[in-house]
Amino acid sequence: MSDADTPLVLIVDDEPAQVALLSYNLKAAGFRIATAKDGEEAVLAVAELGPDVILLDWMLPRLSGLEACRQIRATPEGREASIIMVSARSEEGDRVRGLDTGADDYIIKPYSVAELIARVRANLRRLRPTSTGQALQYNDIRLEPDSYRVMRGSENLHLGPTEFRLLAAFMERPGKVWTREALLDRVWGRDIYIDTRTVDVHVGRLRKTLCAAGGDDPIRTVRGAGYAMG
Amino acid sequence: MSDADTPLVLIVDDEPAQVALLSYNLKAAGFRIATAKDGEEAVLAVAELGPDVILLDWMLPRLSGLEACRQIRATPEGREASIIMVSARSEEGDRVRGLDTGADDYIIKPYSVAELIARVRANLRRLRPTSTGQALQYNDIRLEPDSYRVMRGSENLHLGPTEFRLLAAFMERPGKVWTREALLDRVWGRDIYIDTRTVDVHVGRLRKTLCAAGGDDPIRTVRGAGYAMG
DNA sequence: CCGAGATATGACAGGGATGTGACAATTTTC
DNA sequence: GAAAATTGTCACATCCCTGTCATATCTCGG
Numbered sequence: 398m399s400d401a402d403t404p405l406v407l408i409v410d411d412e413p414a415q416v417a418l419l420s421y422n423l424k425a426a427g428f429r430i431a432t433a434k435d436g437e438e439a440v441l442a443v444a445e446l447g448p449d450v451i452l453l454d455w456m457l458p459r460l461s462g463l464e465a466c467r468q469i470r471a472t473p474e475g476r477e478a479s480i481i482m483v484s485a486r487s488e489e490g491d492r493v494r495g496l497d498t499g500a501d502d503y504i505i506k507p508y509s510v511a512e513l514i515a516r517v518r519a520n521l522r523r524l525r526p527t528s529t530g531q532a533l534q535y536n537d538i539r540l541e542p543d544s545y546r547v548m549r550g551s552e553n554l555h556l557g558p559t560e561f562r563l564l565a566a567f568m569e570r571p572g573k574v575w576t577r578e579a580l581l582d583r584v585w586g587r588d589i590y591i592d593t594r595t596v597d598v599h600v601g602r603l604r605k606t607l608c609a610a611g612g613d614d615p616i617r618t619v620r621g622a623g624y625a626m627g
Numbered sequence: 628m629s630d631a632d633t634p635l636v637l638i639v640d641d642e643p644a645q646v647a648l649l650s651y652n653l654k655a656a657g658f659r660i661a662t663a664k665d666g667e668e669a670v671l672a673v674a675e676l677g678p679d680v681i682l683l684d685w686m687l688p689r690l691s692g693l694e695a696c697r698q699i700r701a702t703p704e705g706r707e708a709s710i711i712m713v714s715a716r717s718e719e720g721d722r723v724r725g726l727d728t729g730a731d732d733y734i735i736k737p738y739s740v741a742e743l744i745a746r747v748r749a750n751l752r753r754l755r756p757t758s759t760g761q762a763l764q765y766n767d768i769r770l771e772p773d774s775y776r777v778m779r780g781s782e783n784l785h786l787g788p789t790e791f792r793l794l795a796a797f798m799e800r801p802g803k804v805w806t807r808e809a810l811l812d813r814v815w816g817r818d819i820y821i822d823t824r825t826v827d828v829h830v831g832r833l834r835k836t837l838c839a840a841g842g843d844d845p846i847r848t849v850r851g852a853g854y855a856m857g
Numbered sequence: 858c859c860g861a862g863a864t865a866t867g868a869c870a871g872g873g874a875t876g877t878g879a880c881a882a883t884t885t886t887c
Numbered sequence: 888g889a890a891a892a893t894t895g896t897c898a899c900a901t902c903c904c905t906g907t908c909a910t911a912t913c914t915c916g917g
Contacts, residue, residue: 473764479753496745501753502732519726544802545849557904558851594864595906601865602905620863620914787893824875825895831876832894850874850903 404521405429407448409439409465410483411458419452422510423517436460440468440475447474450517453500455484463498470499479520483508533568535626537612540568549610559584560603567616567626576623600624634751634758635659637678639669639695640713641688649682652740653747666690670698670705677704677812679755680747683730685714693728700729709750713738755799763798765856767842770798779840789814790833797846797856806853830854 406428408419420430431446433439436457443451451469455462462482469475481502496503502516533540539548540561547554547564556564562584566575575583577593585591604614617625636658638649650660661676663669666687673681681699685692692712699705711732726733732746752759757772764770769778770791777784777794786794792814796805805813807823815821834844847855 476761493739493741493745496742496749499752501749515726519731543804544855545804545852546802559905592907594908597864598866598906605866618864789894822896824897827875828877828895835877848875 403427403429404449405431405446406517407431407433407439407442407446407451407478409433409436409442409452409457409462410454411435411456415454419513422514426514426517428517434458436462436465436468439465440472443469443475443478444472448478450520451475451478451480452513452517453480453482455482463494466498466500481516481520533565535568535571536615538564538568538607538615540565549607549612552610554606554610556603556606560599560606563599563603564607567624571627572625574619574622574625580623596624633657633659634679634755635661635676636747637661637663637669637672637676637681637708639663639666639682639687639692640684641665641686645684648740649743652744656744656747658747664688666692666695666698669695670702673699673705673708674702677817678708679758680750681705681708681710682743682747683710683712685712693724696728696730707754709754711746711750757795757799763795765798765801766845768794768798768837768845770795779837779842782840784836784840786833786836790829790836793829793833794837797854801857802855804849804852804855810853826854 406423408416408423408430409432410416410419411434416432416434420432424430428450431442431448433442437460439451439453439457440460442448453462453466453469457465460468462484466480466482469478469480479501480499481504482500483504483506485506501520504513504516531542533542537550540546541548542565545561547556547561563580566580566583577596580596581589581591581593600616604616607616608614615626617627619625636653638646638653638660639662640646640649641664646662646664650662654660658680661672661678663672667690669681669683669687670690672678683692683696683699687695690698692714696710696712699708699710709731710729711734712730713734713736715736731750734743734746748759752761756763757770760773762769762771767780770776771778772795775791777786777791793810796810796813807826810826811819811821811823830846834846837846838844845856847857849855
Protein backbone atom coordinates (compact mmCIF):
# COMPACT_ATOMS: atom_id res chain seq x y z
CA MET A 398 0.00 0.00 0.00
CA SER A 399 1.05 3.57 -0.46
CA ASP A 400 0.01 7.06 0.51
CA ALA A 401 -3.63 7.87 0.13
CA ASP A 402 -3.55 10.17 -2.88
CA THR A 403 -1.20 9.42 -5.72
CA PRO A 404 -0.37 5.84 -6.60
CA LEU A 405 3.26 4.75 -6.41
CA VAL A 406 4.79 2.91 -9.36
CA LEU A 407 8.02 0.99 -8.93
CA ILE A 408 10.07 0.71 -12.13
CA VAL A 409 12.49 -2.17 -12.24
CA ASP A 410 14.90 -2.08 -15.19
CA ASP A 411 18.66 -2.17 -15.61
CA GLU A 412 18.79 0.22 -18.55
CA PRO A 413 18.94 3.84 -17.39
CA ALA A 414 17.46 5.04 -20.67
CA GLN A 415 14.38 2.89 -20.21
CA VAL A 416 13.97 3.99 -16.63
CA ALA A 417 14.24 7.65 -17.61
CA LEU A 418 11.67 7.26 -20.36
CA LEU A 419 9.20 5.47 -18.16
CA SER A 420 9.71 7.81 -15.23
CA TYR A 421 9.11 10.85 -17.36
CA ASN A 422 5.89 9.58 -18.85
CA LEU A 423 4.45 8.10 -15.70
CA LYS A 424 5.19 11.24 -13.73
CA ALA A 425 3.47 13.24 -16.43
CA ALA A 426 0.48 10.93 -16.03
CA GLY A 427 0.34 11.81 -12.35
CA PHE A 428 2.02 8.87 -10.62
CA ARG A 429 4.71 8.82 -7.99
CA ILE A 430 7.81 6.95 -9.08
CA ALA A 431 10.43 4.76 -7.48
CA THR A 432 13.12 2.79 -9.27
CA ALA A 433 15.29 -0.28 -8.84
CA LYS A 434 17.91 -1.59 -11.23
CA ASP A 435 17.89 -5.29 -10.44
CA GLY A 436 15.81 -7.97 -8.82
CA GLU A 437 17.37 -7.77 -5.39
CA GLU A 438 16.94 -4.03 -5.18
CA ALA A 439 13.39 -4.51 -6.33
CA VAL A 440 12.53 -6.94 -3.55
CA LEU A 441 13.97 -4.59 -0.97
CA ALA A 442 12.20 -1.57 -2.45
CA VAL A 443 8.87 -3.38 -2.40
CA ALA A 444 9.21 -4.22 1.27
CA GLU A 445 10.24 -0.69 2.11
CA LEU A 446 7.93 1.39 -0.06
CA GLY A 447 4.91 -0.80 -0.66
CA PRO A 448 4.24 0.34 -4.23
CA ASP A 449 0.84 -0.02 -5.85
CA VAL A 450 2.10 -1.14 -9.23
CA ILE A 451 5.41 -2.75 -10.17
CA LEU A 452 6.77 -2.60 -13.72
CA LEU A 453 9.13 -5.53 -13.87
CA ASP A 454 11.55 -6.04 -16.74
CA TRP A 455 11.98 -9.64 -17.76
CA MET A 456 15.71 -9.48 -18.31
CA LEU A 457 17.48 -8.39 -15.19
CA PRO A 458 21.01 -8.87 -13.87
CA ARG A 459 21.50 -11.05 -10.78
CA LEU A 460 17.85 -12.02 -10.27
CA SER A 461 15.68 -12.72 -13.30
CA GLY A 462 12.37 -10.96 -13.57
CA LEU A 463 10.57 -14.23 -13.13
CA GLU A 464 12.40 -15.05 -9.93
CA ALA A 465 12.04 -11.49 -8.66
CA CYS A 466 8.32 -11.78 -9.27
CA ARG A 467 8.16 -14.93 -7.20
CA GLN A 468 10.07 -13.37 -4.33
CA ILE A 469 8.02 -10.19 -4.39
CA ARG A 470 4.83 -12.21 -4.23
CA ALA A 471 6.14 -13.94 -1.14
CA THR A 472 6.27 -10.70 0.87
CA PRO A 473 3.24 -9.13 2.55
CA GLU A 474 3.67 -5.84 0.70
CA GLY A 475 4.22 -7.57 -2.62
CA ARG A 476 1.07 -9.56 -2.33
CA GLU A 477 -0.96 -6.36 -2.39
CA ALA A 478 0.77 -4.86 -5.39
CA SER A 479 -0.02 -5.29 -9.04
CA ILE A 480 2.89 -6.67 -11.07
CA ILE A 481 3.22 -5.92 -14.77
CA MET A 482 5.94 -7.86 -16.54
CA VAL A 483 7.72 -6.01 -19.33
CA SER A 484 9.45 -8.10 -21.91
CA ALA A 485 11.01 -8.10 -25.34
CA ARG A 486 10.20 -11.72 -25.83
CA SER A 487 6.97 -12.47 -27.50
CA GLU A 488 7.00 -16.20 -27.10
CA GLU A 489 3.86 -17.38 -25.51
CA GLY A 490 5.64 -19.76 -23.16
CA ASP A 491 7.17 -16.82 -21.35
CA ARG A 492 3.91 -15.01 -21.18
CA VAL A 493 2.15 -17.94 -19.59
CA ARG A 494 5.01 -18.50 -17.23
CA GLY A 495 4.95 -14.88 -16.19
CA LEU A 496 1.24 -14.83 -15.50
CA ASP A 497 1.35 -18.12 -13.64
CA THR A 498 4.17 -16.95 -11.44
CA GLY A 499 1.97 -14.25 -10.07
CA ALA A 500 2.22 -11.38 -12.51
CA ASP A 501 -1.06 -9.57 -13.00
CA ASP A 502 -0.32 -8.38 -16.49
CA TYR A 503 2.16 -8.65 -19.29
CA ILE A 504 3.27 -6.10 -21.82
CA ILE A 505 5.56 -6.66 -24.76
CA LYS A 506 8.23 -4.36 -26.16
CA PRO A 507 7.94 -2.38 -28.19
CA TYR A 508 4.91 -0.86 -26.51
CA SER A 509 3.46 2.59 -26.76
CA VAL A 510 3.43 4.91 -23.80
CA ALA A 511 -0.32 5.31 -24.10
CA GLU A 512 -0.87 1.59 -23.78
CA LEU A 513 1.49 1.31 -20.86
CA ILE A 514 -0.31 4.04 -18.98
CA ALA A 515 -3.66 2.49 -19.79
CA ARG A 516 -2.44 -0.81 -18.39
CA VAL A 517 -1.11 0.79 -15.24
CA ARG A 518 -4.44 2.52 -14.75
CA ALA A 519 -6.40 -0.66 -15.40
CA ASN A 520 -4.32 -2.51 -12.85
CA LEU A 521 -4.74 0.26 -10.33
CA ARG A 522 -8.46 0.29 -10.82
CA ARG A 523 -8.84 -3.35 -10.01
CA LEU A 524 -6.43 -3.10 -7.13
CA ARG A 525 -8.56 -0.65 -5.22
CA PRO A 526 -11.86 -2.13 -4.19
CA THR A 527 -13.00 1.21 -2.85
CA SER A 528 -13.54 2.42 -6.39
CA THR A 529 -17.11 1.14 -6.37
CA GLY A 530 -18.58 3.77 -4.10
CA GLN A 531 -16.78 7.06 -4.01
CA ALA A 532 -15.86 8.14 -0.54
CA LEU A 533 -17.31 11.51 0.36
CA GLN A 534 -15.05 14.03 1.99
CA TYR A 535 -15.69 17.39 3.54
CA ASN A 536 -12.83 19.00 5.39
CA ASP A 537 -11.72 16.41 7.91
CA ILE A 538 -14.91 14.37 7.70
CA ARG A 539 -14.90 11.28 5.55
CA LEU A 540 -17.77 8.99 4.71
CA GLU A 541 -17.30 5.67 2.95
CA PRO A 542 -20.59 4.37 1.55
CA ASP A 543 -19.34 0.85 0.91
CA SER A 544 -17.85 0.09 4.25
CA TYR A 545 -20.45 2.15 6.08
CA ARG A 546 -17.75 4.04 7.86
CA VAL A 547 -17.44 7.61 9.01
CA MET A 548 -14.21 9.15 10.16
CA ARG A 549 -13.30 12.55 11.48
CA GLY A 550 -9.59 13.09 11.25
CA SER A 551 -8.28 9.69 12.20
CA GLU A 552 -11.06 8.89 14.61
CA ASN A 553 -13.70 6.38 13.73
CA LEU A 554 -17.25 7.52 14.44
CA HIS A 555 -20.27 5.42 15.16
CA LEU A 556 -23.55 6.51 13.65
CA GLY A 557 -26.94 4.87 13.53
CA PRO A 558 -28.40 4.13 10.10
CA THR A 559 -30.57 7.24 10.03
CA GLU A 560 -27.82 9.60 11.03
CA PHE A 561 -25.54 7.91 8.52
CA ARG A 562 -27.95 8.58 5.68
CA LEU A 563 -28.51 12.07 6.97
CA LEU A 564 -24.81 12.84 6.91
CA ALA A 565 -24.50 11.27 3.48
CA ALA A 566 -27.21 13.59 2.18
CA PHE A 567 -25.41 16.63 3.58
CA MET A 568 -22.05 15.55 2.22
CA GLU A 569 -23.32 14.83 -1.24
CA ARG A 570 -24.11 18.47 -1.69
CA PRO A 571 -22.01 20.58 0.59
CA GLY A 572 -23.49 24.01 1.01
CA LYS A 573 -26.95 23.05 -0.13
CA VAL A 574 -29.67 24.07 2.26
CA TRP A 575 -32.12 21.26 2.90
CA THR A 576 -35.58 21.95 4.18
CA ARG A 577 -36.86 19.56 6.81
CA GLU A 578 -39.34 18.22 4.30
CA ALA A 579 -36.63 17.54 1.73
CA LEU A 580 -34.59 15.71 4.32
CA LEU A 581 -37.56 13.59 5.32
CA ASP A 582 -37.98 12.61 1.69
CA ARG A 583 -34.33 11.92 1.10
CA VAL A 584 -33.36 10.23 4.34
CA TRP A 585 -36.55 8.70 5.66
CA GLY A 586 -38.21 8.01 2.33
CA ARG A 587 -41.36 9.24 0.69
CA ASP A 588 -44.84 8.57 1.94
CA ILE A 589 -43.80 8.69 5.53
CA TYR A 590 -45.67 10.48 8.20
CA ILE A 591 -43.18 11.84 10.64
CA ASP A 592 -43.07 15.05 12.55
CA THR A 593 -40.72 17.53 10.90
CA ARG A 594 -39.36 18.34 14.36
CA THR A 595 -37.81 14.89 14.38
CA VAL A 596 -35.27 16.15 11.89
CA ASP A 597 -34.04 18.61 14.48
CA VAL A 598 -33.43 15.84 16.93
CA HIS A 599 -31.40 13.78 14.50
CA VAL A 600 -29.40 16.75 13.34
CA GLY A 601 -28.68 17.40 16.98
CA ARG A 602 -27.50 13.84 17.51
CA LEU A 603 -25.38 13.98 14.40
CA ARG A 604 -23.82 17.20 15.60
CA LYS A 605 -23.05 15.74 18.98
CA THR A 606 -21.26 12.76 17.48
CA LEU A 607 -19.38 14.88 14.97
CA CYS A 608 -18.23 17.39 17.53
CA ALA A 609 -17.28 14.74 20.07
CA ALA A 610 -14.42 13.93 17.69
CA GLY A 611 -13.16 17.51 17.92
CA GLY A 612 -13.41 20.39 15.50
CA ASP A 613 -16.27 22.81 15.03
CA ASP A 614 -19.80 22.13 14.07
CA PRO A 615 -19.89 21.54 10.30
CA ILE A 616 -23.66 21.82 10.11
CA ARG A 617 -25.21 25.22 9.74
CA THR A 618 -28.74 26.01 10.86
CA VAL A 619 -30.58 28.24 8.43
CA ARG A 620 -33.32 29.83 10.41
CA GLY A 621 -36.68 29.56 8.71
CA ALA A 622 -35.32 27.23 6.03
CA GLY A 623 -33.47 24.18 7.26
CA TYR A 624 -29.91 22.90 7.50
CA ALA A 625 -26.79 22.80 5.39
CA MET A 626 -23.30 21.45 5.61
CA GLY A 627 -20.70 24.19 5.59
CA MET B 628 -20.81 -13.52 -7.12
CA SER B 629 -21.02 -17.21 -7.72
CA ASP B 630 -21.30 -20.47 -5.94
CA ALA B 631 -18.74 -21.17 -3.37
CA ASP B 632 -16.39 -23.53 -5.11
CA THR B 633 -15.56 -23.32 -8.79
CA PRO B 634 -15.25 -19.96 -10.50
CA LEU B 635 -17.78 -19.12 -13.18
CA VAL B 636 -16.62 -17.81 -16.55
CA LEU B 637 -19.08 -16.10 -18.87
CA ILE B 638 -18.15 -16.39 -22.54
CA VAL B 639 -19.63 -13.73 -24.79
CA ASP B 640 -19.15 -14.38 -28.51
CA ASP B 641 -21.44 -14.62 -31.49
CA GLU B 642 -19.53 -17.39 -33.24
CA PRO B 643 -20.64 -20.81 -32.03
CA ALA B 644 -17.31 -22.35 -33.01
CA GLN B 645 -15.42 -19.93 -30.79
CA VAL B 646 -17.76 -20.51 -27.91
CA ALA B 647 -17.42 -24.27 -28.24
CA LEU B 648 -13.65 -24.07 -28.34
CA LEU B 649 -13.43 -21.82 -25.32
CA SER B 650 -16.01 -23.77 -23.36
CA TYR B 651 -14.21 -27.02 -23.91
CA ASN B 652 -10.85 -25.73 -22.83
CA LEU B 653 -12.05 -23.74 -19.86
CA LYS B 654 -14.13 -26.63 -18.61
CA ALA B 655 -11.08 -28.83 -18.91
CA ALA B 656 -9.22 -26.27 -16.83
CA GLY B 657 -11.79 -26.65 -14.11
CA PHE B 658 -14.08 -23.67 -14.55
CA ARG B 659 -17.83 -23.46 -14.72
CA ILE B 660 -19.10 -21.97 -17.97
CA ALA B 661 -21.97 -19.80 -19.08
CA THR B 662 -22.43 -18.28 -22.51
CA ALA B 663 -24.09 -15.35 -24.22
CA LYS B 664 -24.13 -14.56 -27.91
CA ASP B 665 -24.51 -10.81 -27.89
CA GLY B 666 -24.12 -7.82 -25.67
CA GLU B 667 -27.67 -7.67 -24.43
CA GLU B 668 -27.69 -11.31 -23.46
CA ALA B 669 -24.41 -10.71 -21.74
CA VAL B 670 -25.72 -7.90 -19.58
CA LEU B 671 -28.70 -10.01 -18.55
CA ALA B 672 -26.53 -13.04 -17.85
CA VAL B 673 -24.23 -11.01 -15.67
CA ALA B 674 -27.09 -9.75 -13.53
CA GLU B 675 -28.56 -13.20 -13.24
CA LEU B 676 -25.49 -15.35 -12.74
CA GLY B 677 -22.87 -13.06 -11.27
CA PRO B 678 -19.86 -14.57 -13.05
CA ASP B 679 -16.34 -14.16 -11.73
CA VAL B 680 -14.70 -13.60 -15.10
CA ILE B 681 -16.22 -12.37 -18.36
CA LEU B 682 -14.60 -13.08 -21.71
CA LEU B 683 -15.99 -10.37 -23.93
CA ASP B 684 -15.56 -10.40 -27.68
CA TRP B 685 -14.94 -7.00 -29.16
CA MET B 686 -17.14 -7.52 -32.22
CA LEU B 687 -20.68 -8.33 -31.23
CA PRO B 688 -24.05 -7.96 -32.94
CA ARG B 689 -26.51 -5.43 -31.48
CA LEU B 690 -24.34 -4.13 -28.65
CA SER B 691 -20.62 -3.67 -29.26
CA GLY B 692 -18.19 -5.20 -26.81
CA LEU B 693 -17.14 -1.79 -25.67
CA GLU B 694 -20.68 -0.69 -24.93
CA ALA B 695 -21.50 -4.01 -23.31
CA CYS B 696 -18.48 -3.55 -21.09
CA ARG B 697 -19.74 -0.17 -20.01
CA GLN B 698 -23.19 -1.47 -19.23
CA ILE B 699 -21.89 -4.48 -17.36
CA ARG B 700 -19.72 -2.25 -15.22
CA ALA B 701 -22.79 -0.23 -14.32
CA THR B 702 -24.47 -3.20 -12.60
CA PRO B 703 -23.69 -4.32 -9.06
CA GLU B 704 -22.77 -7.83 -10.16
CA GLY B 705 -20.65 -6.59 -13.04
CA ARG B 706 -18.63 -4.36 -10.83
CA GLU B 707 -17.38 -7.38 -8.94
CA ALA B 708 -16.39 -9.35 -12.02
CA SER B 709 -13.20 -9.32 -14.03
CA ILE B 710 -13.67 -8.42 -17.69
CA ILE B 711 -11.25 -9.67 -20.34
CA MET B 712 -11.74 -8.18 -23.78
CA VAL B 713 -11.04 -10.51 -26.70
CA SER B 714 -10.26 -8.90 -30.00
CA ALA B 715 -8.86 -9.48 -33.45
CA ARG B 716 -7.77 -5.90 -33.68
CA SER B 717 -4.29 -5.18 -32.63
CA GLU B 718 -4.43 -1.44 -32.91
CA GLU B 719 -3.27 0.14 -29.75
CA GLY B 720 -6.06 2.69 -29.79
CA ASP B 721 -8.63 -0.01 -29.25
CA ARG B 722 -6.59 -1.60 -26.55
CA VAL B 723 -6.34 1.63 -24.64
CA ARG B 724 -9.99 2.34 -25.14
CA GLY B 725 -10.92 -1.11 -23.89
CA LEU B 726 -8.85 -0.81 -20.77
CA ASP B 727 -10.10 2.66 -20.06
CA THR B 728 -13.72 1.63 -20.40
CA GLY B 729 -13.33 -0.71 -17.49
CA ALA B 730 -11.92 -3.90 -18.93
CA ASP B 731 -9.41 -5.52 -16.61
CA ASP B 732 -7.44 -7.21 -19.31
CA TYR B 733 -7.10 -7.50 -23.04
CA ILE B 734 -6.17 -10.44 -25.20
CA ILE B 735 -5.60 -10.44 -28.94
CA LYS B 736 -6.55 -13.06 -31.48
CA PRO B 737 -4.97 -15.30 -32.39
CA TYR B 738 -4.15 -16.36 -28.86
CA SER B 739 -3.16 -19.71 -27.50
CA VAL B 740 -5.42 -21.57 -25.14
CA ALA B 741 -2.60 -21.74 -22.63
CA GLU B 742 -2.27 -18.00 -22.54
CA LEU B 743 -5.99 -17.49 -22.27
CA ILE B 744 -6.23 -19.80 -19.30
CA ALA B 745 -3.22 -18.17 -17.72
CA ARG B 746 -4.91 -14.79 -18.04
CA VAL B 747 -8.17 -16.03 -16.61
CA ARG B 748 -6.25 -17.46 -13.67
CA ALA B 749 -4.27 -14.28 -13.19
CA ASN B 750 -7.47 -12.27 -13.03
CA LEU B 751 -9.06 -14.70 -10.65
CA ARG B 752 -6.07 -14.64 -8.41
CA ARG B 753 -6.59 -11.04 -7.55
CA LEU B 754 -10.39 -11.23 -7.62
CA ARG B 755 -10.90 -14.37 -5.60
CA PRO B 756 -7.60 -15.41 -4.07
CA THR B 757 -9.07 -18.45 -2.36
CA SER B 758 -10.06 -20.01 -5.67
CA THR B 759 -6.40 -20.26 -6.63
CA GLY B 760 -5.23 -21.48 -3.28
CA GLN B 761 -3.65 -18.25 -2.10
CA ALA B 762 -3.48 -17.85 1.63
CA LEU B 763 -5.37 -14.88 3.04
CA GLN B 764 -4.23 -12.87 5.97
CA TYR B 765 -5.97 -10.23 8.03
CA ASN B 766 -4.14 -9.03 11.10
CA ASP B 767 -3.32 -12.18 13.04
CA ILE B 768 -5.86 -14.32 11.24
CA ARG B 769 -4.65 -16.58 8.47
CA LEU B 770 -6.70 -18.74 6.15
CA GLU B 771 -5.19 -21.37 3.86
CA PRO B 772 -7.68 -22.52 1.23
CA ASP B 773 -5.67 -25.56 0.15
CA SER B 774 -5.03 -27.14 3.50
CA TYR B 775 -8.42 -25.97 4.71
CA ARG B 776 -6.82 -24.46 7.74
CA VAL B 777 -7.41 -21.34 9.78
CA MET B 778 -4.97 -19.97 12.31
CA ARG B 779 -5.13 -17.07 14.70
CA GLY B 780 -1.68 -16.12 15.85
CA SER B 781 -0.06 -19.50 16.24
CA GLU B 782 -3.20 -21.27 17.30
CA ASN B 783 -4.95 -23.63 14.98
CA LEU B 784 -8.71 -23.12 14.74
CA HIS B 785 -11.35 -25.60 13.80
CA LEU B 786 -14.22 -24.39 11.65
CA GLY B 787 -17.08 -26.18 9.97
CA PRO B 788 -17.27 -25.92 6.17
CA THR B 789 -19.91 -23.20 6.22
CA GLU B 790 -18.06 -21.04 8.68
CA PHE B 791 -14.90 -21.60 6.70
CA ARG B 792 -16.46 -20.26 3.50
CA LEU B 793 -18.03 -17.46 5.48
CA LEU B 794 -14.68 -16.39 6.85
CA ALA B 795 -13.12 -16.72 3.39
CA ALA B 796 -15.74 -14.37 1.97
CA PHE B 797 -15.02 -11.81 4.66
CA MET B 798 -11.28 -12.07 4.23
CA GLU B 799 -11.33 -11.77 0.47
CA ARG B 800 -12.70 -8.28 0.81
CA PRO B 801 -11.76 -6.80 4.13
CA GLY B 802 -13.90 -3.80 4.97
CA LYS B 803 -16.67 -4.67 2.56
CA VAL B 804 -20.10 -4.76 4.14
CA TRP B 805 -22.00 -7.85 3.10
CA THR B 806 -25.75 -7.92 3.35
CA ARG B 807 -27.21 -11.14 4.67
CA GLU B 808 -28.60 -11.82 1.21
CA ALA B 809 -25.20 -11.37 -0.44
CA LEU B 810 -23.65 -13.76 2.05
CA LEU B 811 -26.32 -16.34 1.37
CA ASP B 812 -25.50 -16.09 -2.32
CA ARG B 813 -21.78 -16.23 -1.86
CA VAL B 814 -21.46 -18.77 0.92
CA TRP B 815 -24.53 -20.96 0.63
CA GLY B 816 -24.96 -20.65 -3.13
CA ARG B 817 -27.59 -19.10 -5.33
CA ASP B 818 -31.17 -20.26 -5.56
CA ILE B 819 -31.26 -21.42 -2.00
CA TYR B 820 -34.10 -20.82 0.32
CA ILE B 821 -32.75 -20.18 3.76
CA ASP B 822 -33.81 -17.78 6.47
CA THR B 823 -31.60 -14.72 6.44
CA ARG B 824 -31.40 -14.92 10.21
CA THR B 825 -29.40 -18.09 9.80
CA VAL B 826 -26.52 -15.87 8.75
CA ASP B 827 -26.59 -14.28 12.18
CA VAL B 828 -26.22 -17.63 13.84
CA HIS B 829 -23.21 -18.60 11.75
CA VAL B 830 -21.58 -15.24 12.21
CA GLY B 831 -22.07 -15.76 15.92
CA ARG B 832 -20.43 -19.17 15.78
CA LEU B 833 -17.58 -17.83 13.71
CA ARG B 834 -17.08 -15.04 16.21
CA LYS B 835 -17.04 -17.41 19.11
CA THR B 836 -14.35 -19.56 17.53
CA LEU B 837 -12.25 -16.58 16.48
CA CYS B 838 -12.42 -14.90 19.85
CA ALA B 839 -11.73 -18.11 21.73
CA ALA B 840 -8.21 -17.83 20.30
CA GLY B 841 -7.78 -14.43 21.92
CA GLY B 842 -7.85 -10.96 20.44
CA ASP B 843 -10.86 -8.83 19.74
CA ASP B 844 -13.77 -9.48 17.49
CA PRO B 845 -12.65 -8.85 13.89
CA ILE B 846 -16.19 -8.88 12.55
CA ARG B 847 -18.18 -5.68 12.61
CA THR B 848 -21.94 -5.63 12.74
CA VAL B 849 -23.43 -2.88 10.64
CA ARG B 850 -26.91 -2.39 11.93
CA GLY B 851 -29.47 -2.28 9.17
CA ALA B 852 -26.97 -3.47 6.59
CA GLY B 853 -25.01 -6.60 7.44
CA TYR B 854 -21.53 -7.62 8.47
CA ALA B 855 -17.97 -6.75 7.53
CA MET B 856 -14.48 -7.75 8.49
CA GLY B 857 -12.56 -4.89 10.00
C1' DC C 858 -35.61 44.94 27.11
C1' DC C 859 -39.66 42.08 25.69
C1' DG C 860 -42.22 38.64 23.50
C1' DA C 861 -43.24 35.39 19.91
C1' DG C 862 -41.73 32.16 17.03
C1' DA C 863 -38.09 29.04 15.92
C1' DT C 864 -34.60 25.89 17.28
C1' DA C 865 -31.76 22.94 20.68
C1' DT C 866 -31.68 19.37 23.92
C1' DG C 867 -32.59 15.93 27.57
C1' DA C 868 -35.60 12.27 28.80
C1' DC C 869 -38.28 8.29 27.74
C1' DA C 870 -40.85 4.46 26.08
C1' DG C 871 -41.75 1.49 22.25
C1' DG C 872 -40.14 -1.25 18.68
C1' DG C 873 -37.16 -3.35 15.68
C1' DA C 874 -32.80 -5.50 14.90
C1' DT C 875 -29.32 -8.45 16.61
C1' DG C 876 -27.11 -11.99 19.94
C1' DT C 877 -27.47 -16.53 21.71
C1' DG C 878 -28.63 -21.07 23.67
C1' DA C 879 -31.27 -25.14 22.70
C1' DC C 880 -32.80 -28.71 19.65
C1' DA C 881 -33.92 -31.81 15.95
C1' DA C 882 -32.68 -33.18 11.35
C1' DT C 883 -29.09 -34.36 8.50
C1' DT C 884 -24.57 -35.48 7.10
C1' DT C 885 -20.05 -37.14 8.00
C1' DT C 886 -16.83 -40.07 10.25
C1' DC C 887 -15.12 -44.14 12.06
C1' DG D 888 -24.52 -48.85 11.78
C1' DA D 889 -23.52 -45.89 15.70
C1' DA D 890 -21.33 -41.81 17.37
C1' DA D 891 -19.92 -37.28 16.38
C1' DA D 892 -20.14 -33.15 13.94
C1' DT D 893 -22.56 -29.88 11.31
C1' DT D 894 -26.49 -27.12 10.27
C1' DG D 895 -30.96 -24.64 9.96
C1' DT D 896 -34.68 -22.95 12.80
C1' DC D 897 -36.91 -21.23 16.71
C1' DA D 898 -37.65 -18.76 21.04
C1' DC D 899 -36.19 -15.63 24.03
C1' DA D 900 -33.11 -12.03 25.87
C1' DT D 901 -30.85 -7.88 24.98
C1' DC D 902 -29.32 -3.91 23.09
C1' DC D 903 -29.57 -0.06 20.19
C1' DC D 904 -32.14 3.03 17.57
C1' DT D 905 -35.83 6.14 17.04
C1' DG D 906 -39.86 9.23 17.27
C1' DT D 907 -42.17 12.15 20.41
C1' DC D 908 -42.78 15.32 23.97
C1' DA D 909 -41.65 18.84 27.32
C1' DT D 910 -38.65 22.24 28.42
C1' DA D 911 -34.78 25.31 27.72
C1' DT D 912 -32.45 28.42 24.76
C1' DC D 913 -31.95 31.34 21.01
C1' DT D 914 -33.12 34.90 17.31
C1' DC D 915 -35.14 38.77 15.67
C1' DG D 916 -38.44 42.47 15.20
C1' DG D 917 -40.40 45.90 18.03
